[in-house]
Amino acid sequence: MKEFAIGPNDAGQRLDRWLAKAVPLLPAPLAQKYIRLKRVKVNGKGSKRDARLERGDVLQLYINDEFFDAPTPDNAFLRVDAPRLDIIYEDEHLLLLNKRPGMVVHPDDREQVNTLITHVQAYLYQKREWSPRWENAFAPALCNRIDRNTGGIVIAAKTAEALRVMNQKIRDRELQKLYLCVIHGEMEPPEGQLKGYILKDGDRAQVRVFDKPVPGGRTAVTLYRTLKRRNGLSLMECDLITGRTHQIRAQFAAAGHPLLGDGKYGRERDNRRFDRRFQALYSYKLRFAFTTDAGPLEALNGREWTVENVDFVEEYFPRE
Numbered sequence: 001m002k003e004f005a006i007g008p009n010d011a012g013q014r015l016d017r018w019l020a021k022a023v024p025l026l027p028a029p030l031a032q033k034y035i036r037l038k039r040v041k042v043n044g045k046g047s048k049r050d051a052r053l054e055r056g057d058v059l060q061l062y063i064n065d066e067f068f069d070a071p072t073p074d075n076a077f078l079r080v081d082a083p084r085l086d087i088i089y090e091d092e093h094l095l096l097l098n099k100r101p102g103m104v105v106h107p108d109d110r111e112q113v114n115t116l117i118t119h120v121q122a123y124l125y126q127k128r129e130w131s132p133r134w135e136n137a138f139a140p141a142l143c144n145r146i147d148r149n150t151g152g153i154v155i156a157a158k159t160a161e162a163l164r165v166m167n168q169k170i171r172d173r174e175l176q177k178l179y180l181c182v183i184h185g186e187m188e189p190p191e192g193q194l195k196g197y198i199l200k201d202g203d204r205a206q207v208r209v210f211d212k213p214v215p216g217g218r219t220a221v222t223l224y225r226t227l228k229r230r231n232g233l234s235l236m237e238c239d240l241i242t243g244r245t246h247q248i249r250a251q252f253a254a255a256g257h258p259l260l261g262d263g264k265y266g267r268e269r270d271n272r273r274f275d276r277r278f279q280a281l282y283s284y285k286l287r288f289a290f291t292t293d294a295g296p297l298e299a300l301n302g303r304e305w306t307v308e309n310v311d312f313v314e315e316y317f318p319r320e
Contacts, residue, residue: 002068006057015042016049019061026067027081034063066133074139075132076113080122088305093162093296094143094155095120096286098307101151101278105142117142120156129158143167144177147246152179152283153305165297169290176287179238180227182260182280182312183252184270186234190226194251195219198244206264207246209254220244222251228317233260233274235317249279260312280312 010018019031019040026034038046039062042053053059069075086098097116099105105116112118121140124130130140143155143166157163169175197210197217210217221241228235234257238248249265252258258266261276271277290301 002061002063002065004059004061006053006055006059008055011053011055013053014049015040015047015051015053018053023061023063023067024071025069025075025078026063027079029081039063066131073107073112076107076115077118077121077125079113080119083119083123083126085116085119085123088153088307091299093159094157094166096305097154097156099146099151099154101149104148105145105154116154117156124158138163143170146283147279149278150281150283151307151310153177153286153307154283155286159296161296165295169288169294169297172292174288174290174292176285176289177240177283178285178287179240179248180282180284180310180313181236181238181248181252182316183234183236183257184260184266185232185257186229187224187226187236187255187257192224194222194224194255196251196254198247198250200245207244207250209250218242218244220247220251222248230317233316235313248281260316274316276312280316282307282310282312284310 004022016031016035019026019035020028023031032049034040035047035049040047041060042051042057044060066075067078071079086100087095088098089096097120099116103114103116104111107115107118117140120142121130124140132139138160141157141163143157143163146152146154155166157166197213198207198220199210199214199217200207209220219242223239223241224236226234227237240247246265249259249262253262253265258270260266260274260280261271262279263271263277284307285304287304288300288302290298294301
């Protein structure tokens with residue numbers, strides 16, 4: 001509990017507006033709830049949110065200490081009142097999440113609060129499974145990343161041990177992640193392999209694909225198979241043998257079949273025809289295939305999860 005005395009500079013303010021300034025990390029909906037629950041008292045009694053404070057009033061706030069901290073990227077999760085997560089699996093070690101296109105996974109220059117990791121931390125904090133005040137260093141973390149406008153399964157570790165084990169399994173390629181995408185045209189052959197060398201172009205925030213090794217280039221291999229064809233589009237399933245930046249998008253574009261909606265590697269006129277504003281790409285299936293001991297994650301071995309409803313599949317390849 002923290003106690004505040006109202007001085008001349010705060011007199012006359014509404015209670016809820018004063019609370020927003022005094023407790024900057026407390027989301028407005030939660031502040032209103034705490035006022036209703038009388039966890040905010042004025043002179044020892046509950047009060048209404050629009051009550052005017054008077055000089056000499058004493059306020060008792062029964063609110064967790066961390067909400068009084070100065071806002072920083074590390075405590076942005078406190079500003080999330082209602083975490084928005086599509087959880088497809090959860091145990092005591094990790095979460096499997098279906099990230100929707102449009103959400104960034106980590107804070108960046110444009111977004112600090114509405115990110116996947118921020119919502120994960122808010123979810124676990126509100127469940128009382130984690131608090132930064134309980135830990136010396138660890139915070140829930142994501143084991144894999146997906147671009148802002150790509151959807152799919154993301155793994156979040158709840159514990160330091162789960163994070164360590166899962167990161168090692170990813171490095172050792174003991175997980176299989178399958179993607180769905182829609183490309184312009186038809187691949188020939190309909191099933192095969194895309195292999196090349198990817199070089200990052202930092203100035204343009206994209207990559208280039210080369211047929212032969214180039215200085216700084218990294219090998220990129222994608223297995224693909226055609227699932228459906230319709231209206232000049234093909235629905236593809238892709239298995240990433242390597243995991244390079246923009247690998248699927250760049251390799252299909254280099255093969256002459258850019259992804260539908262891809263503004264970075266595709267053609268605007270083609271995308272405009274189908275009214276698609278971002279790439280049709282989804283990490284829709286995850287398989288755990290551990291070949292070595294997985295410790296606390298061993299129960300996941302051999303299991304598979306699939307996102308059943310992918311928007312662009314239903315839109316461009318409806319069931320007959």
